[in-house]
Amino acid sequence: MVITVGLVGNPNVGKTSLFNKLVGARQYVANWPGVTVTRVEGATTYKEHTLHFIDLPGIYTLSATSIDERVARNFLLYTPPNVTVVIIDSLSPEQGISLLLETLELNLNVIAVFNAIDEAKKNGIKIDKSSLETHLRVPVVLTSAHTGEGIEQLFETILATFKKTNRAKLLDYGPEIESKVSELENCFDDIYNKRFLALKLIEGDKFARELLKKDVDVSSILDGSASNLAVKIAKTRYDYALNVLNSAMRKNENVLTSMEAIDHVFTHKYIGIPIFFALMYLAFNFTFKASEPLVGLIEAGFQKLTDVIGSSTMLTSLISQGIINGVGSVISFIPSIFALFFALGIMEESGYLPRIAFLMDKAMYSLKLTGRSFMTLLLGFGCNVSSVMAARGLSDERERVTTILVSPFVSCSARIPVYLMIIGIAFPNHKAEAFFVMYLLSIALTALSARIINKVVMKGESIPLVMELPRYRFPSLSNVATYMWNRGKHFLQKAGTIILVASIIVWGLSYFPDPTNIENSFAAMIGKGLQFIFAPLGFQWQTVSALLFGGAAKEIIVSSFAQFYGGIENIVIDPVITATLMVFILGYIPCFATLAAIKSETNSLKYPIISVVYSLFISYVLALCVAVVGRMIL
Amino acid sequence: MKSVTITLWIMLITSITIGIGYLFEDDVIFGIIIFIFSTVFLLGFRELGKPSYSYRIAHIYVGSILIAMTAGYILASFLFSLVNLIIGEEMMSLKISDMLLLLLGVYSSYNIYRLRKTAIRPEKKNN
Amino acid sequence: MRLAEVPEGAEVEVLSVEESEITPRLRAVGVLPGVRIEVLKSAPMGDPKMYRIFNKVISLRNSEANLIEVQVSEDSPLPLTFFGPGDYKVEYIEGGKIARMNLASIGIVEGAVIRLLGDRRVQTDKGIYDVGFGKLSKVHVLPMKALFKADNAK
Numbered sequence: 001m002v003i004t005v006g007l008v009g010n011p012n013v014g015k016t017s018l019f020n021k022l023v024g025a026r027q028y029v030a031n032w033p034g035v036t037v038t039r040v041e042g043a044t045t046y047k048e049h050t051l052h053f054i055d056l057p058g059i060y061t062l063s064a065t066s067i068d069e070r071v072a073r074n075f076l077l078y079t080p081p082n083v084t085v086v087i088i089d090s091l092s093p094e095q096g097i098s099l100l101l102e103t104l105e106l107n108l109n110v111i112a113v114f115n116a117i118d119e120a121k122k123n124g125i126k127i128d129k130s131s132l133e134t135h136l137r138v139p140v141v142l143t144s145a146h147t148g149e150g151i152e153q154l155f156e157t158i159l160a161t162f163k164k165t166n167r168a169k170l171l172d173y174g175p176e177i178e179s180k181v182s183e184l185e186n187c188f189d190d191i192y193n194k195r196f197l198a199l200k201l202i203e204g205d206k207f208a209r210e211l212l213k214k215d216v217d218v219s220s221i222l223d224g225s226a227s228n229l230a231v232k233i234a235k236t237r238y239d240y241a242l243n244v245l246n247s248a249m250r251k252n253e254n255v256l257t258s259m260e261a262i263d264h265v266f267t268h269k270y271i272g273i274p275i276f277f278a279l280m281y282l283a284f285n286f287t288f289k290a291s292e293p294l295v296g297l298i299e300a301g302f303q304k305l306t307d308v309i310g311s312s313t314m315l316t317s318l319i320s321q322g323i324i325n326g327v328g329s330v331i332s333f334i335p336s337i338f339a340l341f342f343a344l345g346i347m348e349e350s351g352y353l354p355r356i357a358f359l360m361d362k363a364m365y366s367l368k369l370t371g372r373s374f375m376t377l378l379l380g381f382g383c384n385v386s387s388v389m390a391a392r393g394l395s396d397e398r399e400r401v402t403t404i405l406v407s408p409f410v411s412c413s414a415r416i417p418v419y420l421m422i423i424g425i426a427f428p429n430h431k432a433e434a435f436f437v438m439y440l441l442s443i444a445l446t447a448l449s450a451r452i453i454n455k456v457v458m459k460g461e462s463i464p465l466v467m468e469l470p471r472y473r474f475p476s477l478s479n480v481a482t483y484m485w486n487r488g489k490h491f492l493q494k495a496g497t498i499i500l501v502a503s504i505i506v507w508g509l510s511y512f513p514d515p516t517n518i519e520n521s522f523a524a525m526i527g528k529g530l531q532f533i534f535a536p537l538g539f540q541w542q543t544v545s546a547l548l549f550g551g552a553a554k555e556i557i558v559s560s561f562a563q564f565y566g567g568i569e570n571i572v573i574d575p576v577i578t579a580t581l582m583v584f585i586l587g588y589i590p591c592f593a594t595l596a597a598i599k600s601e602t603n604s605l606k607y608p609i610i611s612v613v614y615s616l617f618i619s620y621v622l623a624l625c626v627a628v629v630g631r632m633i634l
Numbered sequence: 635m636k637s638v639t640i641t642l643w644i645m646l647i648t649s650i651t652i653g654i655g656y657l658f659e660d661d662v663i664f665g666i667i668i669f670i671f672s673t674v675f676l677l678g679f680r681e682l683g684k685p686s687y688s689y690r691i692a693h694i695y696v697g698s699i700l701i702a703m704t705a706g707y708i709l710a711s712f713l714f715s716l717v718n719l720i721i722g723e724e725m726m727s728l729k730i731s732d733m734l735l736l737l738l739g740v741y742s743s744y745n746i747y748r749l750r751k752t753a754i755r756p757e758k759k760n761n
Numbered sequence: 762m763r764l765a766e767v768p769e770g771a772e773v774e775v776l777s778v779e780e781s782e783i784t785p786r787l788r789a790v791g792v793l794p795g796v797r798i799e800v801l802k803s804a805p806m807g808d809p810k811m812y813r814i815f816n817k818v819i820s821l822r823n824s825e826a827n828l829i830e831v832q833v834s835e836d837s838p839l840p841l842t843f844f845g846p847g848d849y850k851v852e853y854i855e856g857g858k859i860a861r862m863n864l865a866s867i868g869i870v871e872g873a874v875i876r877l878l879g880d881r882r883v884q885t886d887k888g889i890y891d892v893g894f895g896k897l898s899k900v901h902v903l904p905m906k907a908l909f910k911a912d913n914a915k
Contacts, residue, residue, distance in 0.1 A: 061789030092816035680857030
């Protein structure tokens with residue numbers, strides 16, 4: 001028998017940890033159709049039943065105040081699972097129980113799980129399970145995703161509940177509201193859960209309005225008191241939750257002071273931000289410098305392989321220059337990417353990530369984003385792909401899309417060799433300054449794009465913060481490992497194939513039709529053909545061809561330049577054109593790996609295309625400005 | 635109370651020394667990072683007059699975590715660099731500051747372990 | 762007053778929430794009339810701030826907190842700068858060792874009863890002093906009459 005189980009709960013209750021414990025490594029990550037919300041499912045067998053788990057996004061309410069909530073709610077409304085597990089944090093249960101009461105209105109088969117009971121015990125909190133069951137009228141399981149306690153019992157309860165047919169009695173909201181509910185129920189078709197929709201309608205849920213029967217006018221029923229009633233409904237739930245907790249939980253004095261004390265340092269007025277920058281420096285260095293030896297090892301290995309095979313014939317050339325080079329460059333990414341996600345995983349698991357958002361929110365406000373996307377964009381300085389993928393963790397869809405579209409303008413590490421080469425040619429005495437300017441420009445361009453995209457895509461609304469700060473916890477290595485493996489694998493699959501294909505194409509364009517002279521290759525022809533477009537910028541055809549290859553991956557620009565000019569020493573470009581070139585390279589096109597990531601994260605072709613068009617356009621304009629101004633100055 | 639002051643002094647003086655060491659070895663950025671973490675201990679002294687217990691040890695606890703992480707980073711870099719031996723390049727050489735840092739990292743870990751026991755104990759909220 | 766104006770360390774009770782795009786979200790997270798919110802900490806630039814609602818810590822921007830109309834709980838200490846002349850008990854003093862020592866030298870310590878005079882000077886058991894606004898805002902007090910009420914209620 002296959003039993004579908006939906007996992008619902010507030011963010012930060014340990015839903016994902018519990019999910020990991022329930023299904024192990026057999027997880028499948030995808031997107032909910034049409035949106036950038038992550039959908040995680042997994043399956044496991046227990047006593048000859050197959051349990052198919054779906055980890056729904058963390059939510060506070062089934063009223064759709066955000067896309068995450070809409071996705072979760074739609075799933076429960078239209079395709080309800082056989083069993084719904086509502087996961088509540090034992091140390092902060094009030095909001096969770098309110099959510100539980102909402103799911104009961106959907107007539108679902110519910111189990112209440114109180115997670116983190118190991119922490120509850122440590123803090124001297126006593127939970128009376130039978131009292132909870134009596135008052136909530138659903139089966140209750142006490143678990144700890146951390147120690148594994150209660151997991152077995154959860155499985156058992158799922159099986160037992162699966163066979164249940166009666167549902168828990170519904171909450172009574174008082175005569176005033178209940179009468180309105182009865183009236184409104186008639187305005188919905190029978191196929192829907194009418195009581196749920198009626199309540200949502202009173203609560204002001206726009207989505208519920210869309211499901212009304214045609215030509216029904218509810219304004220007379222709802223009238224002006226609607227918002228008061230909405231408050232009353234919410235209050236009724238919370239009052240009920242508090243009553244339940246009063247009889248079923250005994251606490252000591254406020255025990256969260258340890259978290260407050262730690263936050264006192266991490267969000268300290270003076271030292272909070274410096275600590276963050278220091279940690280970022282360490283994290284980045286760990287990702288790139290510490291893993292350098294491993295990268296070196298892999299590159300050396302591939303180099304040996306290429307030498308052995310040689311490139312004398314077309315086939316060997318294809319294999320060594322095209323395929324192995326391509327595969328090699330992907331594989332040499334691996335240590336850095338995994339190290340990056342390891343560092344990121346630790347920051348997320350420990351609870352530090354929201355603190356970063358908290359510190360940086362004010363600065364991000366001017367970009368119409370929130371502090372949450374700061375970290376995401378920061379990752380872009382390492383590799384744009386990781387930034388696009390990290391956007392998955394943002395809780396607001398509009399913020400996700402904006403961050404994803406803006407990521408390519410963050411100057412990734414792949415561009416460094418290119419800058420080095422170009423700066424070395426034209427500004428050998430001002431290397432540091434030139435670099436600094438480039439990074440400043442990158443940040444400015446990113447900020448500018450964020451504003452533009454916000455205006456266009458989101459009509460100028462800013463994204464609210466309202467962000468929960470979870471307890472600090474010692475990161476669990478297994479969770480970090482799962483996180484790292486999932487993300488890393490995802491990157492390799494997506495980026496890997498693209499880079500490989502791109503490498504082969506690049507090879508093909510430069511090899512044919514004349515392997516002995518690159519000036520006769522297709523690449524050169526394309527470059528010469530397109531040169532007229534770039535004439536105002538002062539680019540020669542060799543530059544254009546190299547830029548073409550740079551679309552595959554920015555590092556290739558260096559080797560392409562070398563190939564087309566016959567050696568870097570031979571390149572002579574004047575300072576104005578160099579500056580123009582650098583500005584153009586900054587954001588002219590996201591590399592193929594990034595484009596692949598954008599496509600897979602946004603689930604559509606629209607966004608990568610927008611990205612390409614916008615990048616080309618704005619980089620051209622910017623470069624043109626530099627060219628014109630440069631000519632005027634010099 | 636006394637042990638808090640002593641630990642703060644130990645961590646402060648040692649970390650500043652290590653920071654200076656890095657400056658002398660021309661690793662300015664890393665030295666600055668160590669100094670930032672030293673400031674955590676320095677600011678811990680401000681808390682000493684307050685009645686709240688947890689705020690006092692918070693500086694030691696967090697500062698120790700930061701130092702331990704930095705020491706871990708050096709250790710990881712070193713271990714990864716051993717791979718260089720295979721391809722014929724040099725491994726990372728541990729300088730004196732690095733080794734002092736690793737030692738402080740061990741002491742920091744001990745601090746963390748010791749404080750976790752006491753920090754978990756629930757504390758009466760200030761009335 | 763609005764939640765955004767409430768200083769760190771104070772506890773307030775929600776009176777009402779203005780309707781807006783994010784109000785459903787605020788309601789979902791527990792910001793409802795009658796609910797107590799504790800103001801925990803603010804970010805380095807004063808925005809956003811951390812609030813404890815039931816047992817969760819939620820950070821809100823000042824623009825978001827401005828939607829919430831609150832009143833300060835009776836037993837929640839506030840900086841002396843929020844009050845008019847009267848008698849107060851010092852509950853908590855912000856600041857580092859030096860600031861605390863300075864205040865202690867003129868008789869302002871935790872537990873002491875002080876009087877705020879009409880000309881904004883402070884009377885302690887050590888005398889009458891002129892305390893600057895900055896220092897005064899670090900002294901968190903409870904009005905004596907509130908304590909009186911509580912004692913009578915017992």
